[in-house]
Amino acid sequence: MSITPPELRDGHGRRFEYLRLSLTDVCNFRCTYCLPNGYRKQAGQPAELSVDEIRRLVTAFAQLGLWKVRLTGGEPSLRPELIEIARTVAAVPGIRRLAMTTNGYRLAECAGDYVAAGIGALNVSIDSLDPQRFAAITGHDRLDNVVAGITTARAAGIGSVKLNAVLMRGINDDELERFIAFVSEHDLSLRFIEVMRTNDNPQFFADHHVAGAEMTRRLQGMGWSALPRVAGAGPAIEYAPPSGPGRIGIIAPYSKDFCTNCNRLRVSARGKLHLCLFGDSGIDLRPLLQSDDQQNDLIARIKALTATKALAHRLHQGDSGATPHLASIGG
Numbered sequence: 001m002s003i004t005p006p007e008l009r010d011g012h013g014r015r016f017e018y019l020r021l022s023l024t025d026v027c028n029f030r031c032t033y034c035l036p037n038g039y040r041k042q043a044g045q046p047a048e049l050s051v052d053e054i055r056r057l058v059t060a061f062a063q064l065g066l067w068k069v070r071l072t073g074g075e076p077s078l079r080p081e082l083i084e085i086a087r088t089v090a091a092v093p094g095i096r097r098l099a100m101t102t103n104g105y106r107l108a109e110c111a112g113d114y115v116a117a118g119i120g121a122l123n124v125s126i127d128s129l130d131p132q133r134f135a136a137i138t139g140h141d142r143l144d145n146v147v148a149g150i151t152t153a154r155a156a157g158i159g160s161v162k163l164n165a166v167l168m169r170g171i172n173d174d175e176l177e178r179f180i181a182f183v184s185e186h187d188l189s190l191r192f193i194e195v196m197r198t199n200d201n202p203q204f205f206a207d208h209h210v211a212g213a214e215m216t217r218r219l220q221g222m223g224w225s226a227l228p229r230v231a232g233a234g235p236a237i238e239y240a241p242p243s244g245p246g247r248i249g250i251i252a253p254y255s256k257d258f259c260t261n262c263n264r265l266r267v268s269a270r271g272k273l274h275l276c277l278f279g280d281s282g283i284d285l286r287p288l289l290q291s292d293d294q295q296n297d298l299i300a301r302i303k304a305l306t307a308t309k310a311l312a313h314r315l316h317q318g319d320s321g322a323t324p325h326l327a328s329i330g331g
Helices: 051-063 082-090 107-117 131-138 143-156 176-186 202-208 212-221 292-306
Strands: 018-022 068-072 097-102 121-125 160-167 189-194 237-240 247-251 264-267 272-274
Touching: 018 051, 051 082, 051 292, 068 082, 082 097, 082 107, 107 121, 107 143, 121 143, 131 143, 143 160, 176 189, 176 212, 176 247, 189 212, 212 237, 212 247
Parallel strands: 018 068, 018 264, 068 097, 097 121, 121 160, 160 189, 189 247
Antiparallel strands: 237 247, 264 272
């Protein structure tokens, strides 16, 4: 007889079932909204979580009812132990879905390995379908390679492949029709993400932020309609066309009541629990990840901390918390 794990809830009654786990804060792209000058290693940083530490961490969350894990970065494919980590996480009792967010840099060559390791869903960042724009945004002229990787991943058997595009005024906000044509042709889902203000990009945010509501109005004007949320879904509100394949989602953290349905927690590559992407700081769980004998203490710590999660972020007040850039804790 299976035992139903307890539900992990905060003090506002929200239930958590989804963990975003950063494997590294290193990224090989130089995206204008995140790391325009490229990754800069900080002196004195501790090592990234080991495979055993990750196993203990995910096991604790699974025992508290979380069943979905997304591997993030930085760029997770730069972590040498990625495949071993994925196999380990996928094997944790209670974990039913293992996903990964990637810039697609190595997707064409590694998709089969990802499937074999248990990764069943991918989000691929693709901020423009124009090769020159893509290169200007990311610092890499690799759009064709990323698109080929998407095709390879689907052929390899990854059941869910979605695209992420950060929506930026004057940069890619004129590409809606092109993206619609692409997702319709390939039967894909793409999510537009509002550019978010972090401590490193205030001027970029001021120059290029576009409210997700603008894109929503354009989609509705074309007859697209909102779909109901499904269990374990991320923050996107997805829209479907009047007929035919393809989906467009909107992730709008500046919209009213965005935090109401929050169902996810974050852990950084060095073991800090972040109750919010834009919280004041992370809380170090690493001292409780050194032995299997510490599992009960780890579970109790996670429950106690989650109960203190704030009702909402403070982005509307121009407060990005302690987040220097999105690569630092996995976006």
